[in-house]
Amino acid sequence: MKDTAPKKVLVIWYSQTGHTERIGRVIGHEWQKAGLGVEMAEYRNLGKTSLSHYDLITIGSPVYYMDVPVNLKQWLTDIPRIDGVPVAAFVTFGGSGDGQHNTACGLLDLMTDKGGIPVGMETFGNMSTFAPTWSLGNEKRILSYKDLPNDTTYSQARRFSADVLKNINSGLSIDVEEAFGMDSLMKIFPQIWFTKLMISSHMIDKETCIKCGICTDKCPVGAIDLEQDIDESRCIACLGCINNCPVNAVKMNFLGKPVYGFNEFLKRNQIKIIEPAV
Ligand SMILES: Cc1cc2nc3c(=O)[nH]c(=O)nc-3n(C[C@H](O)[C@H](O)[C@H](O)COP(=O)(O)O)c2cc1C
Known part of the structure; x- marks a missing residue:
């Protein structure tokens, strides 16, 4: 691991409707409070070349179709190497949705392929933004999560930021193991x-x-x-x-x-x- 006392941290996200950005900002603010230099940005507003300068990179994404959104997958495939940089990932997902754990693993896999060292992973449930669900009369399913995110969600994000730092400080990496489920089959179709x-x-x-x-x-x-x-x-x-x-x-x-x-x-x-x- 590049550095067990990170100073310069990057929190990036892909967020179309704000859920993932909100969690990313909570995580970033926690690290600012801990005295780290933190940059936060939507991935599309970030130059590609600077990634290996960070002591920690955290990426957040929504789950789309039980997987990492294809545009983000492509971007992560194209980034330069980040050998030895600790990496963490989080996803936001639609309440009772599918594929959350494996999507977080997918994000980490893409970054470890580039030499990153996985140090944290978390999933956060909230309202789904898959518009056909309510448009076809199934509002109830979405509305049952209308109170998410709530203070518990934000506490979970703060805990996640603390755990990631603890892992890095101890030089610990995490296992990234996908679970077999519906989303594994969906990778074929x-x-x-x-x-x-x-x-x-x-x-x-x-x-x-x-x-x-x-x-x-x-x-x-x-x-x-x-x-x-x-x-x-x-x-x-x-x-x-x-x-x-x-x-x-x-x-x-x-x-x-x-x-x-x-x-x-x-x-x-x-x-x-x-x-x-x-
Ligand atoms: C096109 C699309 C596909 C989605 N697919 C899933 C899914 O497979 N599983 C799931 O749990 N949520 C799914 N969702 C819900 C989003 O993951 C969730 O609402 C997320 O928090 C949105 O993040 P954002 O507001 O940062 O864009 C989907 C949403 C959209 C728009």
């Missing part, structure tokens, strides 16, 4: 492709669109050009466009029924997500 078959009429309603650019910024694969149609061949069905459009101008059908996004879902159900105490 990735769910994302089934989902893509169920999606139709994915477009931007030009009359409603206010050209704020949020959908183009959120799209991790550059599939959206406001002047043109959405490039379906690039789309990875992350739903970032539909979940974040402030005026519901992004349209999509799932199994023939119109889908509405996470912002709209929160509004309709008068849900305000509990922010962590600073």
